[in-house]
Amino acid sequence: MISVFPTSLLSLALLLADCTHTPATTPPQGGAPLIQSTTSPPQVVLPASSAxxxxxxxxxxxxxxxxLLKGKRVGVVVNQTARVGQAFLVDTLLAKGVGVNVIFGPEHGFRGEAADGATIKNGRDQRSGLPALSLYGATKKPTPDMLKDVDVLVFDIQDVGVRFYTFISTxxxxxxxxxxxxxxxxxxxxPNPxxxxxxxxxxxxxxxxxVGMHPIPVVHGxxxxxxxxxxxGEKWLAGGRRxxxxxxxxEGYTHATRYELPVRPSPNLPTAHSVALYPTVCLFEGTDVSVGRGTEFPFExxxxxTQPATRPFSFTPAPNAGSPTPPQNGxxxxxxxxxxxxxxxxxSMKYLLDFYQQSxxxxxxFGKYFEQLTGTRSLREQVIAGKSEQEIRQSWEPALGRYKALRKKYLLYPEA
Structure with a gap:
């Protein structure tokens, strides 16, 4: 189960993780910056749930x-969640003799340390010496040069089942x-939590x-x-390619399985509860409302x-590792x-409706980013017009019904 670590324990855990890797004795060729070993990232591994x-x-x-990898040149698209037990997938594959040639990392980097939206630089993995290339920033799509020594790409990144979580865009x-x-x-x-x-x-x-590339709902299931x-299958790749x-x-998963992540999927989703709240709370990223970035409880x-000072709870965002420049800083x-x-x-829509009404x-x-998150202009208009949550939900039903029918074609796991 993902749990919140007290600050002192978290700092100690990160320090211990930093101390367990062995620095490279010689720099990699080409002058690329060293990146910490995939074996020992400064990332807390949290106890897994019984499920x-x-x-x-x-x-x-x-x-x-x-x-399927035997005799092939392999590129891996991974971050800190790509583990087999306590071991990183990259290290496991190398130990099994797989010909891994390059590591690709998404938003937050392949170690999962970088803040949201931070530019990720190319470098090399310190332990293996493999190139570690960023797929977040100026280059989101692997170029022919990046893939010149690759026959097969292995993707292993934990998702949270929400359309605007960018790993699915990667x-x-x-x-x-x-x-x-x-x-x-x-x-x-x-599993999808x-x-x-x-x-x-x-x-x-x-x-x-x-933050939204496909005609799917916010919570896609x-x-x-x-x-x-x-x-x-739907030919959504450019040019209708496949x-x-x-x-x-x-193995052993159903869509009724309640799965709590063994490793936090990104810096600002530190708990199972924040992952559960993420679909609802993230809509506020397109408004003037802080979601707790720059606190110890982001997305909770x-x-x-601009909310009434009579509200019973308040907080003040401040820069931290996950959010160097949080919204509403200070x-x-x-x-x-x-x-x-x-x-x-x-x-849930109730918090969005309440906060707009009380603003x-x-x-x-509302900010310009709101439509990118919601995927529609109508939600802003409905909130401003004072529509109820029931009325708003009814407007989603035709498209949502069509999506649910489409979804059934691609399910690999039973619903229950």
Whole structure:
């Protein structure tokens, strides 16, 4: 189960992780900056839930995919969540004699340390000496030069089942590059912690961006493997191409399985509760409301200076490792503490409606980013018009119903 570490214990854990790797004795060729070993990242591994203990993630099913890698030049698309037990997938594959040639990292880098939106530089893994190339920033799609020594790309990144979580956009571009350049893609599937339901508006083409590339709802109810099959099957890659795709499924998983992540998926989702709240709370990133970046409880609190000071809870964001420049930095934010809500909150509109109604500056409540998150112009208009949550949800139903029917074609796991 993911749990919140007291600051002192977290600092100690990070320090111990930093101290366990062995520095390289010679720098890599080409002058590329050294990147800490994939064996010992400064990333806390949290105790797995009992459900997790009964599952075998795709990465652990070596008999299913090692034969597909034999004699091939391999590129891996991974971050700190790509583990088999306590070991990093990269180290495990190298130990098994797999010809890994290059490591690709998504947003936050392949070690998962960088803050949201931070530029990730290319470098080399300190332990293996392998090139570690960024797929976040100026280059989101692998170039022909990046893939010149690769026959097959292995994707293993934990997702949280929400459309605007950018790892699925990275997967899209990896698949697209593979289709264009004649490479294979193997997705090592992992459970979806929000995979037990489907909800929210379906993205409209006019609002497509890196935080929403596919006509799917906010909470899509798919694992990354299932979504990869949908992307391929529906010909959503550029030019209607399809890549040569293999998905290694999770053994023992159903969409009713409540799975709590053994490793935090990104710096600002440190708890199982923050992962559960993420679909609901992240919409506030497109408003003047802070979601708790720059606090010890990101995505578990909401507040803004433009909310009434009579609200019973307040906090003040300040720079930290996960958010060097948090929204509403240094300002007292009045709002609501969501840490006592249950993990079954689903995708709720009640907080958005309440905070808009209570705002003392409605004219500046919404920002330009809001439509990229919601995937539709109508939600902003409905909130401003004072529509109820029931009325808003009814407007989603036609597109949501069509998506649910489409989703059934690509499910790898039973619903219950």
């Amino acid at each position: 997790a203990a009964t599952l075998r993630v795709g990465a652990a099913r070596f008999d299913r995919y090692l034969p 997967m899209h571009y990896v698949m697209e590059a593979a289709a264009e350049q004649g490479k294979e893609v193997i997705v090592l599937d992992r 929000n995979g037990w339901y489907v909800d929210g508006p379906v993205l409209e083409a006019a609002h497509k961006s890196f 798919l694992t990354v493997g299932e979504l990869a099959k949908m992307i391929n 890549c040569k795709l293999t998905v290694i499924p999770v 609190v909401i507040g803004a200076p 300002k007292r934010c009045y709002g609501q503490d969501l840490r006592q809500t249950g993990n079954d909150i689903g995708f 003392t500056d409605k004219e500046h409540f």
